[in-house]
Amino acid sequence: MVLLRLGSQALARSRFALSPLAETLGAVMALSRPCTDRWLAPWHARHHPDFQALLAADPFAKGLVTLVGSTKYLPDHVSLPPPDGMRTRLGDELARMATVPDDVVGASLRLAVEASWQRHDLGTWLTGHNWAARTAALFQHVWDAHLAEVWPRRRALLERDVTYRAGLLAAYGWPRAVERMNRHSVWVGADAIRFSSRPGHDRVVGPEGMLFVPYTGLGRGTWLCEGLGLPYALVYPARGSGDLQxxxxxxxxxxxxxxxxxxxxxxxxxxxxxxxxxxxxxxxxxxxxxxxxxxxxxxxxxxxxxxxxxxxxxxxxxxxxxxxxxxxxxxxxxxxxx
CATH class of the missing domain: 1.10.10.10 (Winged helix-like DNA-binding domain superfamily/Winged helix DNA-binding domain)
Structure with missing residues (x-):
């Protein structure tokens, strides 16, 4: 069980944010596997063939996407916290991603392999250099080809989720606002959020607080974003994603x-x-x-x-x-x- 521990100052400064990068990561995970959600089926059917063709032509992209979709530890460079709250832009997120050094990316990918339920041979696709920049280029392509057109509608849904939870926060405090962000999230004691039932070490949220980031649930998962000099960000499926059907x-x-x-x-x-x-x-x-x-x-x-x-x-x-x-x-x- 993993806990996020927040003191009173961290609670006071925690806030909501949006992340086009998180939305793109969710799309990557959704397009990498067969569709199981009826509401998602039309979008998935339109975009899945082109996405699979992209992976077939690019061993690096295929290896990375396969790993991201089959591990309990997301590589750090694909799960960075959004830098500008509700105004975060994908270009700013990808620019930060592209600067992550190869040695940091490689170490994070090896941790992801250790946490995967499949076997992966990094040597077959993790070749050359500038892995973070190549990942940023892949995510930009996914955004342009598969998400940009539908982003205004999905952003509206995300903003509605923030409106809903901000109302709970104002009326009842953070314990009620974080309730049911995913099937594991719950307030524990006076100062902690449980966001995962998997084994792992607790995190202590600093005085700058943390970010809560909805996405439209394309991957149906929840993950924690960490980045040097940035607050923790908990990404969770927005309420009502199925209403897009x-x-x-x-x-x-x-x-x-x-x-x-x-x-x-x-x-x-x-x-x-x-x-x-x-x-x-x-x-x-x-x-x-x-x-x-x-x-x-x-x-x-x-x-x-x-x-x-x-x-x-x-x-x-x-x-x-x-x-x-x-x-x-x-x-x-x-x-x-x-």
Whole structure:
């Protein structure tokens, strides 16, 4: 069991962040294996052949991706903490990655091999020099070819997760905010987060605090990022990643769409996790006016309510909205802490 230990000062300075690098790493892991998530299937089917062709043509890329997808220890240079909070840009992350020396990369890769459940022969693909720069080039290609087009929608989903957890933090503190970030994460005692059930040494978070970084769950895993001079960052799957699938994917959703309209049904289901109108517009690729019109109808029907938080209005489902969207199977409203 691995614990992250945080003192009072570390807690006060901990915060949320976004990382396009983490999103890219999740995509690499997802495209390296068969698809098991129905919501991910269309994206995976479009991009998997080209990604596999890339690996077939580049032994270094194939060896690295195979190792990353089959180890309990991610190489340090692919899992660096984001440097600029919610404003982090992929270019800045890859620039930092590219500067990691070969000896550091090699040592980290050997640790990853030791922690892998498969056999790997580094000598067959870890050749030449500038391994970190070559990794950065690979990640840039994955971003350009497979993620850049869908990033605005996925970023909106990540920002919604941050909004949700920031609300829990404000109301209940960090123990509730970190609850269920993954199936292992839980607050332990007065000053520690358990984020893994695997054996390992505890980490002590410094006075600068740590970062909590959602990604869309393409790899479904959770990992800890470490970097010299940077705070620890815990990367976790965002709530509602499965909402990226079509609203018409299941029979009950089809019936709900026929009842109240496809657009309003999609928004009502999406409000399982509270969101602003801007976040909903970005997620569905709609205008603010269209989203506002749907929300107005849902509010008049008392299926959603809006609550002001500073300059924003955050919408959530009412109990009636929950019952309509889930058939009464949901145990708590979207605004109720898990």
């Amino acid at each position: 079509s609203v018409a994917a299941r029979p009950r959703e089809q019936a709900l769409a026929r009842l109240i309209g496809t657009g309003r049904a999609a928004i009502l289901r999406a409000l399982e996790h509270p969101a602003t109108s801007s976040e909903l517009a970005a997620e569905f690729g709609l205008s603010l006016g269209t989203v506002g019109g749907h929300l107005a109808v849902l509010r008049e029907a008392e299926l959603v309510v809006g609550e002001r938080a500073g300059r924003r209005v955050i919408y959530r489902r009412t109990e009636a909205g929950d019952a309509l969207a889930t058939g009464g199977s949901s145990g708590a409203g979207a605004g109720t802490p898990p």
